[in-house]
Amino acid sequence: xxxxQTFWASFRMSMLNFFVDPQxxxxxxxxxFIYTAVALMFFGNVSSSLALYAVLGGGMMGMWGNTLYxxxxxxxxxxxxxxxEYVLGTPSRLVWIVAGRSSSSALLGLVNALAVLLVAxxxxxxxxxxANPLAFLLALVLTLASLSALGVVFCSAFLLTRSxxxxxxxxxxxxxxxxxxxxxxxxxxxxxxxxxxxxxxxWGIDAMRxxxxxxxxxxxxxxxxxxxxxxxxxxxxxxxxxxxxFIVVERKVRRDATLEEY
Amino acid sequence: MWLVQLLVMxxxxxxxxxxxxxxxxPTITSIPFIAxxxxxxxxxxxxxxxxxxxxxxxxxxxTLIPLIxxxxxxxxxxxxxxxxxxFNGMATITxxxxxxxxxxxxxxxxxxxLALAVVILITxxxxxxxxxxxxxxxxxxxxxMIIANIFLFIGLLVCGVNFPVTDLPVWLQPFSYAIxxxxxxxxxxxxxxxxxxxxxxxxxxQEIATGIGSILVGYALFxxxxxxxxxxxxxxxx
Amino acid sequence: xxxxxxxxxxxxxxxxAYTTTKGVFRKKHITVEAVKGISFDVDHGELFGLLxxxxxxxxxxxKMLTTLLIxxxxxxxxxxxxxxxxxxNIRRRIGIIFGGERGLYYRVSGRENLRYFADLxxxxxxxxxxxxxxxxxxxxxxxxxxxxxxGYSRGMKQRLHIAKGLINDPxxxxxxxxxxxxxxxxxxxxxxxxxxxxxxxxxxxxxxxxMFEADELCQRIGVISSxxxxxxxxxxxxxxxxxxxxxxxxxxxxxxxxDLAVLRRQPDVTTVNADLEGERQTVRIQTPKGSEFIPVVTxxxxxxxxxxxxxxxxxxxxxYLKLVA
Numbered sequence: 001x002x003x004x005q006t007f008w009a010s011f012r013m014s015m016l017n018f019f020v021d022p023q024x025x026x027x028x029x030x031x032x033f034i035y036t037a038v039a040l041m042f043f044g045n046v047s048s049s050l051a052l053y054a055v056l057g058g059g060m061m062g063m064w065g066n067t068l069y070x071x072x073x074x075x076x077x078x079x080x081x082x083x084x085e086y087v088l089g090t091p092s093r094l095v096w097i098v099a100g101r102s103s104s105s106a107l108l109g110l111v112n113a114l115a116v117l118l119v120a121x122x123x124x125x126x127x128x129x130x131a132n133p134l135a136f137l138l139a140l141v142l143t144l145a146s147l148s149a150l151g152v153v154f155c156s157a158f159l160l161t162r163s164x165x166x167x168x169x170x171x172x173x174x175x176x177x178x179x180x181x182x183x184x185x186x187x188x189x190x191x192x193x194x195x196x197x198x199x200x201x202x203w204g205i206d207a208m209r210x211x212x213x214x215x216x217x218x219x220x221x222x223x224x225x226x227x228x229x230x231x232x233x234x235x236x237x238x239x240x241x242x243x244x245x246f247i248v249v250e251r252k253v254r255r256d257a258t259l260e261e262y
Numbered sequence: 263m264w265l266v267q268l269l270v271m272x273x274x275x276x277x278x279x280x281x282x283x284x285x286x287x288p289t290i291t292s293i294p295f296i297a298x299x300x301x302x303x304x305x306x307x308x309x310x311x312x313x314x315x316x317x318x319x320x321x322x323x324x325t326l327i328p329l330i331x332x333x334x335x336x337x338x339x340x341x342x343x344x345x346x347x348x349f350n351g352m353a354t355i356t357x358x359x360x361x362x363x364x365x366x367x368x369x370x371x372x373x374x375x376l377a378l379a380v381v382i383l384i385t386x387x388x389x390x391x392x393x394x395x396x397x398x399x400x401x402x403x404x405x406x407m408i409i410a411n412i413f414l415f416i417g418l419l420v421c422g423v424n425f426p427v428t429d430l431p432v433w434l435q436p437f438s439y440a441i442x443x444x445x446x447x448x449x450x451x452x453x454x455x456x457x458x459x460x461x462x463x464x465x466x467x468q469e470i471a472t473g474i475g476s477i478l479v480g481y482a483l484f485x486x487x488x489x490x491x492x493x494x495x496x497x498x499x500x
Numbered sequence: 501x502x503x504x505x506x507x508x509x510x511x512x513x514x515x516x517a518y519t520t521t522k523g524v525f526r527k528k529h530i531t532v533e534a535v536k537g538i539s540f541d542v543d544h545g546e547l548f549g550l551l552x553x554x555x556x557x558x559x560x561x562x563k564m565l566t567t568l569l570i571x572x573x574x575x576x577x578x579x580x581x582x583x584x585x586x587x588x589n590i591r592r593r594i595g596i597i598f599g600g601e602r603g604l605y606y607r608v609s610g611r612e613n614l615r616y617f618a619d620l621x622x623x624x625x626x627x628x629x630x631x632x633x634x635x636x637x638x639x640x641x642x643x644x645x646x647x648x649x650x651g652y653s654r655g656m657k658q659r660l661h662i663a664k665g666l667i668n669d670p671x672x673x674x675x676x677x678x679x680x681x682x683x684x685x686x687x688x689x690x691x692x693x694x695x696x697x698x699x700x701x702x703x704x705x706x707x708x709x710x711m712f713e714a715d716e717l718c719q720r721i722g723v724i725s726s727x728x729x730x731x732x733x734x735x736x737x738x739x740x741x742x743x744x745x746x747x748x749x750x751x752x753x754x755x756x757x758x759d760l761a762v763l764r765r766q767p768d769v770t771t772v773n774a775d776l777e778g779e780r781q782t783v784r785i786q787t788p789k790g791s792e793f794i795p796v797v798t799x800x801x802x803x804x805x806x807x808x809x810x811x812x813x814x815x816x817x818x819x820y821l822k823l824v825a
Contacts, residue, residue, distance in 0.1 A: 002622070009619030013605070013612070020607040020648075026408050034415040038279070038424050042288035082602025086664075089568055090620040091591040097620070173274035182278075183285035254570045 006092040010100025014070065018108060029112035031172070032061035036116045039182055052130075052212055055113075055120045057182030060143075060205055062112020064175050067147050070105020071098065071155035088250065094159075095152060095246040099239070102151035106144045135211035135224060142231040143204025149238035150200060156245035159253065181205060185219055200234030203227045268350075272304035272358040273365070279424055280366050291425040297366040298454055299423035299447045301358030302385060305351035306417050306443065309389040310396060310410060344390050351386040372456040380459060381449040384466055388442030388473025395480030398487060422447045442476070445469035505580030508672050508703040509542040509565060514574035516560050534560040536727035537574065542705055542720075544671075547698045549718030550707040551820065557727040558707035562676050565705070566596050579672055592621070595673040597665035599658055599680065606650040610641055610660050613649060614667055621668035635663040639693070655686035662693060673697065675706040679713060691717060711817040721816075725824045735816055742814040742822055745770055746790040749812050750783045750797060754804035762800055768793060771821050780807070786818055 036058030043054055075098070078084040087097060130136050178188070178196045185196040196202050202219075207227035209216050220226070279296050359378075362368040392413075399409055417423055420434060421443040427435055438444045449457075449465045459466075516535040535557040542548040550558045563569040565578055567587045575582065581589040605613050614632045623631060636642045639659040649657065658678070665673060678694065679687040694717060698704060708714055714721050715735045723731040723738070731738060755776060763772045763785060770786040783801075787793045794809055 005619050005622060005625070009616055013608070013616045016608050016612060017605065026411070030408075030411045031415050034419050035278070037419050039282055039286075041290065041419075041425055041429065042282060042286045044288060044290065081604070081606065082600070083605060085568055085598070086596065086603050086617070087620065089566055089591060089596050090617065091588045091622060092620040173271055173278065177274050177278050177281065183281050187281045187284055251570070254568060 003093065003096045006096040007100040007103075010097040011104045012100075014101045014104035015108075018104070029062050029065070029109075029115060032058045032065055032112050033116060033119070035061060035176070035182075037119065040120060053182060053209070055117050056205060056208055056212070058116035059110070059113025060179065060181040060201065061176050062116065063106050063109030063144065063147055064179070064181075064201065065172055066109030066112065067102055067106040067151040068154065068172060068175075070108075071102050071151040071158060075155060075158050088253070093243075093246070094250055095239075095243050098155045098246070099148060099152050099242070102155065103144070103148040106148045106151065109147075110144075130212045131214045132211045136208055139204060139207035139211055139224075139228065139231070142228060142235070143201055143208070146200030146204055146231050146235045146238065149235045149242065152242035153238050153245065156242060156249045159246075159249050175199070175201075178202070179205065180219070200231055200238065203230045203234070207231065268354055268357060271307065272301070272354055273361050275304055276300040276358065276361055276366065279418075283424075288425070290429045293366065294368045294454075295451065296424050297362040297368045298359075298451050299421075300418075301362045302355060302382075302443065302447050302450050303417050303421065303423045304358045305355045305386055305389065306414055308347050308351035308354050309386060310393040310413050344394055347393070348386045348390050351389065352382055355382050355386070368454070370454060373454045374456055374458045377457060377459045377462055378450060378453040381446060381453050381462065381466065384469055384473075385442060385446030385450075388446070388469050388476070391473040391477040391480065392442055395476045395483065398480045398483035417441065417443050420444070440472065442469045442472045445472065504544070505577070507541045507577075508544045508546070509540075509548075509576065509578050509705065511541065511561075511565065511576040512539050512574055514538045514561065514564055514576055515572045516557075516564060516569060517572045533572075534727055535564070535571075538724070538727075538729055539574075540722050540729060540732055542703060544703050545698070545701055547694070547704045547706070547717055547719050549714040549721040550705065550724050551709065551711065551714045551718075551721050552707075552724035553709055553824065555726075556724045558709075558724055559676055561724070562674050562705070562707055566594060566674050567591060592668070593671055595665040595668065595670035597661050597673065597675045597678060599661050599676065599678050601654070601657065601681075604649050604657060604660060604664075607648060609646045610649055610652070610656075610663075611636070611645040613660065614663055617664050618667050623668060631667065631669070632663075635666055638666075639663045640689075655682055655689075658682055658686065658690060662690070666697075670702070672703045672705070675704065677708055678706060679708070679710065687713075711815065711820055715816040723820060723823050730823045731819075738819045739814060739816055742786070742819045744788050745786045745814050745818065745822070746788070747812040747814055747818055748785045748787060748790075748793055748797060749810045750785070750801065750806060751780055751808040751810075752783065752801060752804045752806045753779060753781050755781050755783060755801060756804075759801055759804065763797070766796065766800075768796075771818075771825055773821055784812075784818075786814070786822065 036054050039054040039057065075084070078087065088094065176182075178185075178192065179199050179202045180188070180196060181201075185193055185202060188196060204227070206219050207224055210218055210224040210227065218224075218227070276297060279300055280293055283291065283293055283296050359370075363370050396409055396413060420427065420430060420438040421441055422438065423443070427438045427444060430438065445465050445468050449462050449469070452462060452465070514535055515533065515537050517531050517533045519529055519531050538557070538561055540548075550561060552558050560569065564571050565576055565583060567578075567583055567590050570584055575584075577583070578590045579593050583590065605616070611632060614635065615628065618628045618632060633642070636645045639662050641656060641659055641663065644652065644656065649660065652660065658681075662678075665675070675694070679690050682690060691713065694704065694706070706717070718735065720732065720734050721738060722729045731741070733741075755774065757776070760772055760774055760776075760783070763769060763783070768787045768789045770788070772783065772785050774783040775781060785793070785797065789796075791811055797809065798806060
């Protein structure tokens with residue numbers, strides 16, 4: 001089986017499971033939704049450029065929340081339903097199965113972005129204009145990829161713990177803050193900025209802002225294409241780390257017999 | 263894990279809004295307002311979420327049926343477990359205020375700490391009562407998680423945590439006043455600025471009333487749902 | 501490239517220990533050895549059974565052989581590949597059927613479940629859909645294939661498990677308690693399917709705690725008890741192990757546990773097995789004395805009401821009881 005067949009099968013199954021019970025996404029998009037609502041209150045009736053900040057941020061948070069959920073909770077669920085064993089018993093590499101699931105979750109997180117957008121447009125009468133739609137789309141797609149790959153890395157940790165759900169809650173907020181989803185990372189204490197820069201989605205959001213505003217100076221000043229490059233590289237790096245981690249994880253799980261525990 | 267939740271989450275929750283406000287410089291609020299408000303709000307996850315989970319978790323693990331079958335009075339059983347959550351909430355808020363002063367620079371020089379302590383205690387009690395009401399919903403609905411999530415975060419928007427309730431659209435404000443936290447944030451801010459217990463009594467009484475009201479509603483719901491659930495046989499579904 | 505390895509499975513001194521912790525504050529580590537040095541082999545085309553009571557180590561053994569668990573010590577080769585080092589080569593070629601309520605995606609259809617696993621096993625897309633249809637026909641799920649699994653009966657889920665376990669057309673199939681929890685008809689159908697698979701040339705290793713099932717299906721049986729193999733032979737040979745034993749079977753009611761204890765103390769009694777639940781009780785006594793023992797029984801059970809006494813041929817169950825005792 002090629003990794004594509006595995007990835008696509010997992011992606012598809014993840015989507016199928018979602019559409020069967022779509023309500024499960026609601027918990028993940030409530031938080032970003034409310035955060036954006038508060039942010040929009042802060043922004044008040046300001047120009048469209050700042051409103052876009054809030055909407056982009058909210059969307060980003062939604063994608064992140066759902067990816068974490070997809071990686072963390074879904075694996076725990078696999079354990080509960082007893083399918084994790086069977087999945088491990090196939091000749092497919094676990095990392096591609098998780099990548100498929102993670103990507104599906106990130107994509108579904110876009111739903112949140114849409115909800116937030118609707119609220120901003122209708123509720124706050126914000127006017128949003130994107131200067132360069134194609135560039136925006138490219139940045140968005142690559143951000144999704146980077147986010148999915150990051151989900152794979154975290155997932156390997158979740159496979160080892162029984163409390164995947166608790167970890168999901170614990171990781172969300174730090175990422176929202178650290179990735180500068182709604183405010184420039186320049187505001188963060190200087191010691192945390194390297195951490196922020198290590199996260200692919202930080203560059204992704206920055207790239208999207210470049211594409212949206214013509215006058216945007218960006219967090220590093222190196223421009224849109226530099227961000228795109230970093231995004232691309234981050235995806236590769238995360239996947240490589242994930243690949244390595246999963247080999248370790250798989251071996252550990254087989255040694256410690258933790259596949260079936262509740 | 264518990265330690266992570268206690269120390270890390272409040273910091274980041276507060277940081278998010280403080281940094282956002284620093285960025286935007288909104289007209290409707292200020293950093294100290296936000297810091298104190300969020301310091302109180304961080305307990306929400308302890309009181310609401312955990313209590314609501316009490317019923318969902320037990321449903322999942324199949325222990326609810328034996329529990330319902332015991333002659334022990336059911337509601338106090340849940341209440342007993344909620345007490346732990348109250349202490350958890352208080353600890354979290356204390357951590358929150360620590361961050362408020364030392365990380366976000368809130369001036370606490372005039373604060374009446376006794377009054378503040380009382381405010382924290384009453385808020386945790388009242389919010390736990392509120393959480394128990396949500397927990398009763400969990401007995402019946404499969405979507406208790408959604409309700410819990412909504413109420414967990416809705417406080418950020420409607421409880422005067424990040425900006426005054428009066429800035430909300432008028433139709434939304436009655437909801438604010440039904441949630442104990444709204445009074446809690448008001449009282450906390452006043453205490454930080456030096457108000458003593460006497461001055462805070464009216465607000466605190468309103469908060470206590472809201473809390474008790476929630477518990478009563480919760481109890482009624484509990485009994486009602488228990489009857490319905492037994493009728494419909496949904497206790498085991500998850 | 502590779503010639504077929506001589507044996508389908510070769511296990512050598514497999515051991516598996518589990519460590520659990522006891523207590524909250526001062527954690528004590530307890531090590532339990534579930535499998536204590538198991539060695540056996542299985543030929544190609546054989547239907548081999550691992551028979552034993554719950555907790556004997558059957559499931560642990562099968563999980564080691566299917567690469568889901570790493571043994572604490574010992575080695576094994578499945579289809580010529582090492583279970584620790586050559587994992588992917590094994591997984592490609594084997595089928596795993598653990599059965600039960602878990603292990604399926606409830607919210608999607610049976611067909612979707614099969615499709616997912618077909619992809620994970622790398623079944624070529626050109627062959628996939630046809631194979632799925634063929635398997636669904638074989639297990640009799642064709643008409644419910646597109647319904648959600650959560651609506652399937654226990655027997656249907658088991659059948660889906662079987663289809664899933666065959667999705668990659670494996671040479672060697674591992675089945676852990678395949679008929680557990682099934683009603684008699686479904687169990688019968690499952691056993692028929694298993695026999696059919698062997699006729700097609702597949703190699704099967706199955707575990708069970710049903711004696712009659714092992715007797716009916718298996719060409720050779722390994723009797724496993726407390727983590728060790730206590731006997732390994734064909735069913736007929738195992739029965740010969742008790743050929744000197746006859747079984748006195750008593751149907752009665754009013755037999756108490758104390759009566760059984762008295763029986764067990766008798767010098768000529770090997771084992772006493774009783775089913776005291778329900779109105780009609782059955783007591784099976786293994787003794788070399790045969791019919792000579794009947795008066796003894798009648799006297800010892802005089803307080804009960806005896807309905808019938810029969811002499812029976814020892815079955816595999818009796819051999820098993822003797823081995824496991």
